[in-house]
Amino acid sequence: xxxxxxxxxxxxxxxxxxxxxxxxxxxxxxxxxxxxxxxxxxxxxxxxxxxxxxxxxxxxxxxxxxxxxxxxxxxxxxxxxxxxxxxxxxxxxxxxxxxxxxxxxxxxxxxxxxxxxxxxxxxxxxxxxxxxxxxxxxxxxxxxxxxxxxxxxxxxxxxxxxxxxxxxxxxxxxxxxxxxxxxxxxxxxxxxxxxxxxxxxxxxxxxxxxxxxxxxxx
Amino acid sequence: xxxxxxxxxxxxxxxxxxxxxxxxxxxxxxxxxxxxxxxxxxxxxxxxxxxxxxxxxxxxxxxxxxxxxxxxxxxxxxxxxxxxxxxxxxxxxxxxxxxxxxxxxxxxxxxxxxxxxxxxxxxxxxxxxxxxxxxxxxxxxxxxxxxxxxxxxxxxxxxxxxxxxxxxxxxxxxxxxxxxxxxxxxxxxxxxxxxxxxxxxxxxxxxxxxxxxxxxxxxxxxxxxxxxxxxxxxxxxxxx
Amino acid sequence: xxxxxxxxxxxxxxxxxxxxxxxxxxxxxxxxxxxxxxxxxxxxxxxxxxxxxxxxxxxxxxxxxxxxxxxxxxxxxxxxxxxxxxxxxxxxxxxxxxxxxxxxxxxxxxxxxxxxxxxxxxxxxxxxxxxxxxxxxxxxxxxxxxxxxxxxxxxxxxxxxxxxxxxxxxxxxxxxxxxxxxxxxxxxxxxxxxxxxxxxxxxxxxxxxxxxxxxxxxxxxxxxxxxxxxxxxxxxxxxxxxxxxxxxxxxxxxxxxxxxxxxxxxxxxxxxxxxxxxxxxxxxxxxx
Numbered sequence: 001x002x003x004x005x006x007x008x009x010x011x012x013x014x015x016x017x018x019x020x021x022x023x024x025x026x027x028x029x030x031x032x033x034x035x036x037x038x039x040x041x042x043x044x045x046x047x048x049x050x051x052x053x054x055x056x057x058x059x060x061x062x063x064x065x066x067x068x069x070x071x072x073x074x075x076x077x078x079x080x081x082x083x084x085x086x087x088x089x090x091x092x093x094x095x096x097x098x099x100x101x102x103x104x105x106x107x108x109x110x111x112x113x114x115x116x117x118x119x120x121x122x123x124x125x126x127x128x129x130x131x132x133x134x135x136x137x138x139x140x141x142x143x144x145x146x147x148x149x150x151x152x153x154x155x156x157x158x159x160x161x162x163x164x165x166x167x168x169x170x171x172x173x174x175x176x177x178x179x180x181x182x183x184x185x186x187x188x189x190x191x192x193x194x195x196x197x198x199x200x201x202x203x204x205x206x207x208x209x210x211x212x213x214x215x216x217x218x
Numbered sequence: 219x220x221x222x223x224x225x226x227x228x229x230x231x232x233x234x235x236x237x238x239x240x241x242x243x244x245x246x247x248x249x250x251x252x253x254x255x256x257x258x259x260x261x262x263x264x265x266x267x268x269x270x271x272x273x274x275x276x277x278x279x280x281x282x283x284x285x286x287x288x289x290x291x292x293x294x295x296x297x298x299x300x301x302x303x304x305x306x307x308x309x310x311x312x313x314x315x316x317x318x319x320x321x322x323x324x325x326x327x328x329x330x331x332x333x334x335x336x337x338x339x340x341x342x343x344x345x346x347x348x349x350x351x352x353x354x355x356x357x358x359x360x361x362x363x364x365x366x367x368x369x370x371x372x373x374x375x376x377x378x379x380x381x382x383x384x385x386x387x388x389x390x391x392x393x394x395x396x397x398x399x400x401x402x403x404x405x406x407x408x409x410x411x412x413x414x415x416x417x418x419x420x421x422x423x424x425x426x427x428x429x430x431x432x433x434x435x436x437x438x439x440x441x442x443x444x445x446x447x448x449x450x451x452x453x454x455x456x457x458x
Numbered sequence: 459x460x461x462x463x464x465x466x467x468x469x470x471x472x473x474x475x476x477x478x479x480x481x482x483x484x485x486x487x488x489x490x491x492x493x494x495x496x497x498x499x500x501x502x503x504x505x506x507x508x509x510x511x512x513x514x515x516x517x518x519x520x521x522x523x524x525x526x527x528x529x530x531x532x533x534x535x536x537x538x539x540x541x542x543x544x545x546x547x548x549x550x551x552x553x554x555x556x557x558x559x560x561x562x563x564x565x566x567x568x569x570x571x572x573x574x575x576x577x578x579x580x581x582x583x584x585x586x587x588x589x590x591x592x593x594x595x596x597x598x599x600x601x602x603x604x605x606x607x608x609x610x611x612x613x614x615x616x617x618x619x620x621x622x623x624x625x626x627x628x629x630x631x632x633x634x635x636x637x638x639x640x641x642x643x644x645x646x647x648x649x650x651x652x653x654x655x656x657x658x659x660x661x662x663x664x665x666x667x668x669x670x671x672x673x674x675x676x677x678x679x680x681x682x683x684x685x686x687x688x689x690x691x692x693x694x695x696x697x698x699x700x701x702x703x704x705x706x707x708x709x710x711x712x713x714x715x716x717x718x719x720x721x722x723x724x725x726x727x728x729x730x731x732x733x734x735x736x737x738x739x740x741x742x743x744x745x746x
Binding site for chain 1: 222226229231265269272284294301305310324335337347366386395403404408413419
């Protein structure tokens, strides 16, 4: 039987989680000025500590695409291009303004404006095509419930489009009613449910019952 | 300086770059193709690097203006750096346990900060806001208030999975389903607005510089059509 | 059976149901580009929600301190960009102090772009550091918002434009924490966004709070608006256009209203045709 060294045991991070959670919760409910100040200072320290994780995404992509390139897997040249652009722009972002590198320098800004901005915008804008296609193929009144969904969706669309309100201004109050009554009721119940779920998850984490976030390793 | 020269070139060719990348992505609507794959790979690389550039800048400003001022702060910053380095043991199976230390500190702090107010903001406040007068100033408001109370309660009951939806619960779950469908319909309508708005915005971007838009669109479309034509000639219809 | 024979064997509605997606995409391109090239100029009515948002800013007393947080991405720019620049324009027109910040990295750059576009010194007679300031970006999401609420200078030690310590600016005198602000405006793409602000700023400090959101986020805001946690909000491109009219700055949102109409009509037509086709094909037994 393998006996795990005490410092590797999962109980230690659980205890740390509990300590740091309580550290933030207590000063919110009880007035202990020194504790409150320490908790605030700790948040500042935690912010810096967490920022040091900034290369995790970079490292993950480096390992993933590096492996694809090394093994010459299908489409490896696209992975190589991911690595080139990522490493290249990261170098451009290293803060050495004297040689024109770093955030805010002309090169960093030019790439941001003319490469990143259109790419980012186009990626999400493409969803417009899929939603139009889905409206044609999938938005069907197969049941009464689906009919209600269809009707409500169509009324909201007519209210959102200037042509709809130009033809019949009453679409605006109808939309407001849908927003204020059925939509609000649905989202409120979901918000309450989600809050309950989050509170339960937090409590489970604090009791050491929820360990999913610690999973991994040997 | 080379960097300034490069920046100048990119800025001068700015509208061409914009049109090229937009059309590369939109070429996916014709079919999956190398133009799209190129733009997708570029996006992945550039977006990751952009975040790094930003965070490095923030870290540097924190160091300069807060953490380098006193010896205690320098020590605390060094400690943050040391603990922060443990994040990277995520990639080691053997030393993964070290990664759990910064993670548990971050998770504990986050839970503490968010849960303390979540109870009020998203639970108690929401329940309190549902306790509204059933008889209001106007008949319409009265009807709406009654509907809100019924709808919130029935949707809450709908997600109460401990009880089987039989007997009276069958009727409440039906009301809940209609309520949710009306709500989700509104969500669908609003989603259409966003998706179309994003697309219209990019179309406006393209039209702001017609020469780049037209030339690049012709080149991309021509290559796609020619490649399709060549493929069809290689694989005649009906051939397996 | 060959493909052609198979097609001939199907009815009109069945064939319509199987139309190539690319035809749908092409139609969408046409209804977007056509009104952009030849605008239709349809009238726009102003909704009560937009009036509420406008009124909250309009009612600010001289000297009020207002935070404008750019919590948005480059992807959300077409919908949120116009409302952000119109809000900044509205704020700069008034005798108030504007504190710009961002909890999304892209937001900080978008804010800097907006400042450059509006030229507050030239067009509004405002002075950087005295009337408005760009405090920069905080990457810590909700933790950062909590940090900002308790101590502004810890969350944003230096300003974004000149990288000078924040406390050296005139307008920072008397500003320490969330309690010192009169209004919080956040234009947001997602997380961190509304629930995080409500948890860290609105619930503990009770500060007045209005937001600008993507259409897709509108349903999620409903309970917060109903409970009074969000005082007013701009919902997507339509509200942005209405607000541009109210704030007196005609911009991109108004220019995009015609294609917004045509695309919506097209989507509604797709829904209608799709459903008619569905009912006809459902009524008819399928050929073997």
